[in-house]
Amino acid sequence: MIDQQILQITAAALFFLGLAGIAVTRNLVKAIMSFQIVLFGVNLALFSSGLGHNGPSLFSTTLLVLSISIGASIEALALSLVVLVYRHYGTLNPWEVRRLRH
Amino acid sequence: MTPELPALLAVLLVGTALAALLFERLVYSLIALFYSGLLLGAVFLLYGASYAGLFQIITFAGAVSVMFMVILMLVGREPTPSGPSFSPERLIGYGLAIGGFVVVLVILSQFALLPIRIDEAGVTQSLGIPTDDPLMFLWSLRSWDLMFLLILISAAIAGIVNLFSKEGFTE
Numbered sequence: 453m454i455d456q457q458i459l460q461i462t463a464a465a466l467f468f469l470g471l472a473g474i475a476v477t478r479n480l481v482k483a484i485m486s487f488q489i490v491l492f493g494v495n496l497a498l499f500s501s502g503l504g505h506n507g508p509s510l511f512s513t514t515l516l517v518l519s520i521s522i523g524a525s526i527e528a529l530a531l532s533l534v535v536l537v538y539r540h541y542g543t544l545n546p547w548e549v550r551r552l553r554h
Numbered sequence: 555m556t557p558e559l560p561a562l563l564a565v566l567l568v569g570t571a572l573a574a575l576l577f578e579r580l581v582y583s584l585i586a587l588f589y590s591g592l593l594l595g596a597v598f599l600l601y602g603a604s605y606a607g608l609f610q611i612i613t614f615a616g617a618v619s620v621m622f623m624v625i626l627m628l629v630g631r632e633p634t635p636s637g638p639s640f641s642p643e644r645l646i647g648y649g650l651a652i653g654g655f656v657v658v659l660v661i662l663s664q665f666a667l668l669p670i671r672i673d674e675a676g677v678t679q680s681l682g683i684p685t686d687d688p689l690m691f692l693w694s695l696r697s698w699d700l701m702f703l704l705i706l707i708s709a710a711i712a713g714i715v716n717l718f719s720k721e722g723f724t725e
Contacts, residue, residue: 455560457662459597462564464658466571468651473575475647481580481625485587488618489571492594499598499606507602515696516598516606524613529714531625538629 459500466493480534480544484527491523560600567593584622591615 466489473486495516502512534544541549567590574586591614598607693700 455601458560458564460662461659462567464655464662465568468655468658469568469571469575471654472647472651475650476644477575479580481622481629482575482583485574485580485583485622488587488614489574489590492567492571492590492614495610496594496597499601499603503601508606513603513606516603517609520606520610520613524618526710527618528621529710531621533717534625535628544629 456500456503459496459503463493463497463500466490466496469493478545478547480537480546480549481531483546484530484534487530488523488527491519491527495519495523560597563593563597563600567597580626584619584626587622588615588619591619 470486470489470491470493473489474483477483477486498512498516498519499508502509537549538544541552543549543552570586570590570593574583574590577583577586592611595607595611595615598604598610
């Protein structure tokens, strides 16, 4: 099995692992951690799609750096929202937050 | 390069990600996530993408981990409510994830068996796009992506401004 296939299967595993984590978790911080795992999978897929015989292509590496920076900023924004939610509702359980709304 | 090292790194990457999801205490999850980011950076470095690998390590293993730690110090007093193990939404979540993974595996194997794969070098050669001009390259191959990205970023900026304005979200 060539390296590209190994990396793509790893990327798919990471993506769906993170997706399952987002679906089943009862803690917003854990949900953001799962989102980071999804992001790792996406980045790895982006990287492995441009992998040729002579290393990664410039194009996929450019998009990878863009994706890393955008993902990190999205996580920072999500964590700031988590702090706001905790101050407002006093809990981090999304089901509780939905029940306590208004 | 022998395929053992990437396979080992891939197994370790999936293992640390799984550990990050399965730990009950958030601090242990954070430590596993830190190692996961480090391993992904090592994969990038292994294939010669040194800039992206170092950027990944600096961003995710460094900055985002510290940010998570600060957030855990602010809000992490309550334990993770685990809930029942086999509630319907959990089963639906696991089922969706496993089903999606199987679908992607099938798609991946089909594409590997196809004789003609769309590869980037062939497309650029057939379209006559200069590869030494990055902006032209991006615009001619991924113009929709760039436009959607611009729309997404402007929507995010509008959302943030709305959120932190006085008429928006109030504590």
